[in-house]
Every structure is written in C-alpha cells, then in structure tokens.
Amino acid sequence: MTQTWRLDDTRQTLVLGARGDRLAEVVYWGPRLPEDEDCATIVRGGDIDVTGGMLDVNPELSISPEATRTFPGQPGMVIRGEDGMPILPKFRFARAEETPNGLSLHYVDTSNGLRYAATFELDPQTHIIASRSVLEADRSLHLHWLAAPVMPAPQMSDEMIDFSGRWCGEFQMNRTAWSAGIRYRENRTGRTGHEHFPGLLVPCRGATNTQGQVYGFHYGWSGGHRMIAEELPDGRRQVQFGHASRMESKPRTRFASSTLYSVFSSDGINGCAVSFQRHLRDRIITWPDASRPRPVHYNSWEAVYFNHKIDELKDLAAHAALLGAERFVLDDGWFGMRDNDESSLADWVVDPRKYPDGLDPLIEHVHGLDMTFGIWFEPEMVNPDSELHRAHPDWALGGEDQILGRQQKALDMSNEAVRDYLFDRISHVLENHAIDYIKWDHNRVLPQPDAAQTMGSYALIDRLREAFPNVEIESCASGGGRIDFGILSRTHRVWLSDSNDAVERLRMQHNAAIFLPLVVTGSHVGPRVCHTSGRTINIRFRAWVAAQRHMGFEMDPRELTEDETAVLSRVTAWWRENRKWMGRADILRLDSPDDAVIAEQQLAEDDSRFVVFAGKADTSSQIAPRPLRLTRLDPAAMYRIDLVNRDDINHLSRGDTLLKTDAKTVSGSYLMNHGLILPWSFPETMWVIEGTKL
Incomplete structure (x- = not known):
C-alpha cells in the first residue's frame, strides 16, 4: 500500500508519500506539478538504487527519521525515559486530516506509548509552508531533540547560505559547500542570538538574487535553535530545525516544535524574501491599527x-x-x-x-x-x-556565582x-x-x-x-x-x-x-x-x-x-x-555588477512604481559605474525614471549620463536587460531612483 498527500499553490507542489503504514517523507518539493500527476509514481520514482556496501533497501528520509529504520543520518527525535534509558520510537500511521491548504498526519507507537503529529499549512498567497511537530506520551519523558517536520534539500545545489553575526554586526551571510556529513549549528545562548539567526537558504546551481531555484527556511523560535543540514552517505540531503538540544529541563508528557517556515522560489533569493516579508507582515504580526502609517x-x-x-x-x-x-x-x-548600567533593573518606578x-x-x-x-x-x-534582587535573590535564573552580563542577571x-x-x-x-x-x-x-x-x-x-x-x-x-x-x-x-x-x-x-x-x-x-x-x-x-x-x-x-x-x-x-506604498512594497535584492555597490529595488504592491536604493559601501574596482539591472518589471511597459537626489552629484562626476539632468522614459525590458548607469560617486554615497509605470 502506498499513501500520498499533496499540497499546491500557483508556484509549488509539496508531495508526501509513505510505503505501508510507516512515517511519510517529502518525496517532491519544487515547481508545481500537473493536476493529473500520479503521486504514487512520484513515491516510486524517488527510490534510489542499491549496490555493494549498502543496505538491501534505503531507509526513508521521513518527516522524523527513525533510528529503528537503520537511518544513517541524524534522527528526527531523541528521547529518554525518566530512568534515563533511551527510547527508540517506531511509529505507525493512525490517521490523516486534510483541508484545502493543510495536512495533519498522526502516528502512534503503541509499544512505547507515544503519539506523533506533523502538520503542514501552505499559504496560497505568500507561498509559505508552515510546519510543526508534536510528540505526546503516556508517561513523562526527557526530550533531547525534536525536529520540526524534516524537509529534503536539493542535490542540484553546491552550497548553503546561513546567517551569523555579532553585536553591531548582525545578519552576515555564510556560504558553506555541501559535502558528506553535516553542517550543524546550535545557538545555546537562550535567545535568538546575533550569532546564529535561525534561517537557511539552499540555492540551486546558478541561482542569484533575481533568478534560479532557491529553497528558504526560517525557524520561528526565540530561545535558541539547532539546525542540521546533512548529506547522507547515499547522497540524499535533509534539513532539520528545532529548539536547541536538551532545552527541556523537566520531564513532560507533551512536547512541540515551533513553526518551521519553508518556501520554494523559482526566481532566486528574492522569491524567498518576498514570501517571508509578506507572510510576516500580513499573517504573523497583529497590528493595533494596521492602517496607521509607521511614525518617524x-x-x-x-x-x-x-x-x-x-x-x-x-x-x-x-x-x-x-x-x-x-x-x-x-x-x-x-x-x-x-x-x-550597574543598578536598578527590575525596579520599575520613576526616578x-x-x-x-x-x-x-x-x-x-x-x-x-x-x-x-x-x-x-x-x-x-x-x-x-x-x-528586587535584595528582596528576592531566588528569582534570578542561574547560580549565585554566575558570570554577569552588562552587570545583570536574568529573571526566572x-x-x-x-x-x-x-x-x-x-x-x-x-x-x-x-x-x-x-x-x-x-x-x-x-x-x-x-x-x-x-x-x-x-x-x-x-x-x-x-x-x-x-x-x-x-x-x-x-x-x-x-x-x-x-x-x-x-x-x-x-x-x-x-x-x-x-x-x-x-x-x-x-x-x-x-x-x-x-x-x-x-x-x-x-x-x-x-x-x-x-x-x-x-x-x-x-x-x-x-x-x-x-x-x-x-x-x-x-x-x-x-x-x-x-x-x-x-x-x-x-x-x-x-x-x-513602501510599507506594502516588496524589497528586492539586485545583482550588482560592482561589489562596492549594495542595491535594492522596492516594488509597489500594484507594480505601479518602484524606488531603487544603490548604496556605495567601498571604493569600486573599476573606474566607471557598470549598469545596474532592475528586476520584476513589465518588459513591455514604459517607465519614467528620475534621480531623487540629483543635488548630491559631486564635481568628479563629469559625464552627461541618462539620470543626471532630468527624468527619462525607458522600457521595462531595457531596465531589466541593460540597466541603469549611475553617476560616478565617492564611497558612502546613496543614489535614490524613483520609477513610475506609465
């Protein structure tokens, strides 16, 4: 018996499948498939061959890989009984609950008294897949690790991009080549952290900001996370996100991951970015008054x-x-x-x-x-x-001899x-x-x-x-x-x-x-x-x-x-x-031909206008600016473009270029295939270009 489930939007298809009553696995995630695609064939089509030195059958890379299946990589959960003995789950299918844009899969392990559920919700407007895992037990357990539903990573990818940083240096992008084994990142600071932002991009070969296939992930949890990006010995790849390991200090009968937000893009990193931006703004944040403009x-x-x-x-x-x-x-x-900063935190009384x-x-x-x-x-x-500390020293988290940070402790x-x-x-x-x-x-x-x-x-x-x-x-x-x-x-x-x-x-x-x-x-x-x-x-x-x-x-x-x-x-x-209009605009990263120029295009929700910010952070390696290509415009439309801060042009910019004198009208095709030539500038200059669709 083969079980299959499918979620679609206009951009992507997610297919889950299972042989018999075992845990499902994501057998396809990518560009939308035809309506009449046979998902059972997709399950079979994902089988990889075996040869010498391998098991007779490859264990499935399921939504929670199990050690009891001889899985050769990192399992989806690690649990122990109150006596400290490890428990190795062996889940079997119980039921599936389906909605037009959602799926909830339920499994049981009767011998260990365990229940596992994985939910998937695909937002048809933002294209975000929100997934979550829940583990329940008949008796109290110690949880060491519980991954959100595990997603596969593409094999037509040479690298992954994650994010690190420091105080006053957040959101630094790291590019790491895929290789056999794992890229393991864990933040154990107790907060999201400058050091390990819980996000990951997996670009397929040739992808840039504006083109190519990219898979994006974000784990929505504020207490420290663990990320595993693993290439198995057979070449398959998995992505796991969850709370940092051993974060649950007490035994309990119920544990849940936070939400893993995943998205597939066929138009580069920007496809992921727009989905994350819109989903956060329109689905996650609850505004006191959404119509009120953001105040200066x-x-x-x-x-x-x-x-x-x-x-x-x-x-x-x-x-x-x-x-x-x-x-x-x-x-x-x-x-x-x-x-x-040495006194009075927690004494919230006006001085x-x-x-x-x-x-x-x-x-x-x-x-x-x-x-x-x-x-x-x-x-x-x-x-x-x-x-407060003098009255309730026991309210502070951690030992009496702990190292202070900014002369302070955390409250429990x-x-x-x-x-x-x-x-x-x-x-x-x-x-x-x-x-x-x-x-x-x-x-x-x-x-x-x-x-x-x-x-x-x-x-x-x-x-x-x-x-x-x-x-x-x-x-x-x-x-x-x-x-x-x-x-x-x-x-x-x-x-x-x-x-x-x-x-x-x-x-x-x-x-x-x-x-x-x-x-x-x-x-x-x-x-x-x-x-x-x-x-x-x-x-x-x-x-x-x-x-x-x-x-x-x-x-x-x-x-x-x-x-x-x-x-x-x-x-x-x-x-x-x-x-x-900028508050509803998509922020699009531009592929700059000059490493010194960091450029973005903010495109209005109705595509009627845009603004380009092109900031020069360093000295250019070439003498004259190279054309900056724009993105996501209507190639057949004409656009009026104007340099907002023309007065900032300095005396060493001596040529008669398109933007320097007055507004011009050009096609979207020209802007995307040739691009704008900006005036020459010193480092620490920002050019601001407005565009209006005619």
Whole structure:
C-alpha cells in the first residue's frame, strides 16, 4: 500500500508519500506539478538504487527519521525515559486530516506509548509552508531533540547560505559547500542570538538574487535553535530545525516544535524574501491599527544615555519634531536609581530625582509637539544592585556565582510570581501614563538554555498585549539578538542592530530583508561620529540608509549644521510622503555588477512604481559605474525614471549620463536587460531612483 498527500499553490507542489503504514517523507518539493500527476509514481520514482556496501533497501528520509529504520543520518527525535534509558520510537500511521491548504498526519507507537503529529499549512498567497511537530506520551519523558517536520534539500545545489553575526554586526551571510556529513549549528545562548539567526537558504546551481531555484527556511523560535543540514552517505540531503538540544529541563508528557517556515522560489533569493516579508507582515504580526502609517521615530539613547534632564529632553523633542519625528521614545535611565548600567533593573518606578513631577510633564510636552510617547523596559533582567534582587535573590535564573552580563542577571521567567510582579509594575506605568509604545530590551545571554524561559517571556508579553492592545512593542536584544517570527507574533518592530553606522547598516539591512519587511525594521539616523564604530559619515548617506526601512533618528539633533538640518528634513519629508506604498512594497535584492555597490529595488504592491536604493559601501574596482539591472518589471511597459537626489552629484562626476539632468522614459525590458548607469560617486554615497509605470 502506498499513501500520498499533496499540497499546491500557483508556484509549488509539496508531495508526501509513505510505503505501508510507516512515517511519510517529502518525496517532491519544487515547481508545481500537473493536476493529473500520479503521486504514487512520484513515491516510486524517488527510490534510489542499491549496490555493494549498502543496505538491501534505503531507509526513508521521513518527516522524523527513525533510528529503528537503520537511518544513517541524524534522527528526527531523541528521547529518554525518566530512568534515563533511551527510547527508540517506531511509529505507525493512525490517521490523516486534510483541508484545502493543510495536512495533519498522526502516528502512534503503541509499544512505547507515544503519539506523533506533523502538520503542514501552505499559504496560497505568500507561498509559505508552515510546519510543526508534536510528540505526546503516556508517561513523562526527557526530550533531547525534536525536529520540526524534516524537509529534503536539493542535490542540484553546491552550497548553503546561513546567517551569523555579532553585536553591531548582525545578519552576515555564510556560504558553506555541501559535502558528506553535516553542517550543524546550535545557538545555546537562550535567545535568538546575533550569532546564529535561525534561517537557511539552499540555492540551486546558478541561482542569484533575481533568478534560479532557491529553497528558504526560517525557524520561528526565540530561545535558541539547532539546525542540521546533512548529506547522507547515499547522497540524499535533509534539513532539520528545532529548539536547541536538551532545552527541556523537566520531564513532560507533551512536547512541540515551533513553526518551521519553508518556501520554494523559482526566481532566486528574492522569491524567498518576498514570501517571508509578506507572510510576516500580513499573517504573523497583529497590528493595533494596521492602517496607521509607521511614525518617524526619535530615540533618546545616543543623545543623553543615562543623563536624563527634563528640560534637555524637552529641547531634544522639539528639535526632533521640527525634523519630522512623530514618536518620542525615552530610553534607559528613567527609573530606580539608574545612573549607569550597574543598578536598578527590575525596579520599575520613576526616578524622583530626575522626574520630580513624574513623567507626565515630558509626555504632555511631547504630545504638544504632535508626537506620541514610547518608553524603554528590560523586563526579563535584574541588577544585583536593585531593590528586587535584595528582596528576592531566588528569582534570578542561574547560580549565585554566575558570570554577569552588562552587570545583570536574568529573571526566572518560568516563575509565575516573577511574571505577576513584572506585569503589575509595567501595567502601573502604562495605566498611569499616555504611552503607546514599548522598546523591550534583552541585554544579556542566559546563564543556561531553557525553553521554559522563552515560554515565560512569551506569556508575559501575551498578557500585556491583551491588557494593552493599543501599545506597540519593539523587540530589541542588544540590537538584533532577538529577531524571529516567534517574537514578532507578539511584537511590531525590531531594532536590527545597536550600530547606527550607515555603512554597516546598509549591509545588514540588505541581508535582513530576506526575512524582514520595511514596516518592522527600525533604522535610525545616528550621530555624525558613530558611537559604535567611530566612523564619521555625512548626513546624506546616513539619512538615505535610514529611509530604506522604518525611519528614525537617534542622536542629538542640536549638533546638526544648517545644511545637515535641511538635508535630514528633506529626506524625512520624502520618506513620509512615500511610506504608505513602501510599507506594502516588496524589497528586492539586485545583482550588482560592482561589489562596492549594495542595491535594492522596492516594488509597489500594484507594480505601479518602484524606488531603487544603490548604496556605495567601498571604493569600486573599476573606474566607471557598470549598469545596474532592475528586476520584476513589465518588459513591455514604459517607465519614467528620475534621480531623487540629483543635488548630491559631486564635481568628479563629469559625464552627461541618462539620470543626471532630468527624468527619462525607458522600457521595462531595457531596465531589466541593460540597466541603469549611475553617476560616478565617492564611497558612502546613496543614489535614490524613483520609477513610475506609465
């Protein structure tokens, strides 16, 4: 008996099959198959031959590979009884539940008292396949590893692309050649982490940003993950994602993976990126008011740090409002005795020394400038020098002799009393002040990985969201240390990096857009001399890099010269005029012929217009700019193109090129097959080109 199941959208087909009553495997995933394709033949067609030195039959690469099937690679789950003895599951088919776009497969292991379910949901609009595994048992078990449903990787692929990073250097792309064995990455820091973003791309041979077949994966979990990309001895390849191993510290009778988001693209990395961007924006984030335009931010951190003086803060707010800011966010330093990062975390009471009349005078001033008000919290952390830690040292996670991080410990978020305390303190601030935004920070890794910590944090955020549905929340963790679809199902914005260096931001934003749309990606204009890199960057480049995403300012605006004020005001006004359609646009990475130029095209949802941002991060190896090809345009249509920042052309750009004088009209075919020749420029220059379909 052969069992088959099939899910389709306009782009792709996913076929699962099984021989007899064993676990199903993904036997086909790729371009859409004809409606009359015989899926049973697909199952047989996937059989590979055997020869000397092999088993008589190749074990299936199932959705949860089993050691009891003599599977030669990493199994889909590793479990032990409470006595510590390993349990080797042997599942048999129980039932299947099918919906027009979904499938749930259920299996049982009667001898071990186990039940396993794998669910798949294919979104026909975003093309994302959301899958999840659940394991249940008749008795308590210790879980070492549970993979989300295992997906195959193509053999016509030479490399895989995953993402690493560091503080102020997030979303760095790593390319690793496929070879026999495994690419094993595990984040055990207890949060998503700068170091191991839970994403993977598998491009087929010849794929680029704009063309070719690419498979994309993202694991939506905030507590540390494990990724396995393995090539078996017989050449087959598997991709596994799950929580970091041994994250469940206590025996239980039920365990579940988080959601694995997978997608197939036939038009390069951009096909994956657009699916992830749209799915996050339209399916995962729950907006308090989706119709409200994203406001221009002002954040106080790099202007004052802990040195809060109410008159100075009011002055900063007034200057920010003149530049076009619409939200003022009061960062760290407003509570307890918080004059540095050594004290007062968890003492969420307004500091009477800095705010003798409370926060209301500042909030009322900000509102009088037609800005809303946001505030900083770091709820999951505590300083040893705090009233809470002195009263409840047992509420801290980890041992007494643990290494501190930023002079702080983590609170035990699995403790209901801790969550109740934090809810009461945060609620008191929100109930008594007109606050519509929280910057929620997480500035240290955990002393030990524990899934219960993440689930406790989720529970607190969920409770606050229910109590204060109109308050937006930004996920920040020393910048980009907690960015994933799990936290973003509870929040509305991410602070991509603590680096406001526009050169570094240009690269980070370009890579992060594979997963994140504009509306969630905070990007701020920092000080003239960057506080994290020491680099001095001109205002034009800083402003346009911030305008690529959810724009804001994070510096002392009083340092700006008259020219800098004019430039920043002009760019901010441009962003405000365009943010509505850009917020729904697809961010498309362009294949740049010049390694020094990092370019993207933001294409409107209705294809009626686009904007190209072409940032020069370094000195070019050639003397003259090469044509930059655009993508996803109508080849038969005519487009009016115009260089927005023509005034930024410098004296060494001496030629009479198409974009330098006025708007031009060319075809989509020309733009995609020849491309735009940009004016010559120094490094740290951004060209901004608008296109309108005629």
